[in-house]
Amino acid sequence: AQKITQTQPGMFVQEKEAVTLDCTYDTSDQSYGLFWYKQPSSGEMIFLIYQGSYDEQNATEGRYSLNFQKARKSANLVISASQLGDSAMYFCAMRITGTYKYIFGTGTRLKVLA
């Protein structure tokens, strides 16, 4: 069965510092995608970054980068130069290729301190 695990229910980071949000996954499928979404208090799901299982390079999108370690089945999100507006809930998700269904982790609430 597919599963996403986020072990950090809450994290604090000082403004302008970098922070890593952990995500591990479990699947026996070879082809899958890993996603990170940000959910502010308004509730909308904001797409941040995507990593395909066959991508050899770690994905990067601006201040977001994904530390993909396939052998360890981990896909940690790194946010560099944290900003106050980064305070939100962050979800790691997996989608098995061809199914279109997302499996979400339990989320990590990030609080950026001034």
Place this chain on the structure above:
Amino acid sequence: GAVVSQHPSRVICKSGTSVKIECRSLDFQATTMFWYRQFPKKSLMLMATSNEGSKATYEQGVEKDKFLINHASLTLSTLTVTSAHPEDSSFYICSARDSFYNEQFFGPGTRLTVL
């Protein structure tokens, strides 16, 4: 980027009434839409997959008679919570798959409160 809207964004209703939530893809066609439910401070749980022109596929444990899904056009799926009860209070989020680009986009969510 592609936009998915949900209406209403917030609804309060009395116990026993039915509530309809709409999910629209505004600038693309979506043959498949998904409905998720999120309890406070919890993760998103997939409820059902909505396919245009056919019956929805429900996840295990989701009552299909309770949560009626209709996907009558390529841009609209509706979720009707029938005979709502306080335990149905939740945040409901839809996502729509852009068939052409094979990407998914989430709606802004609907917060349902049943009194």
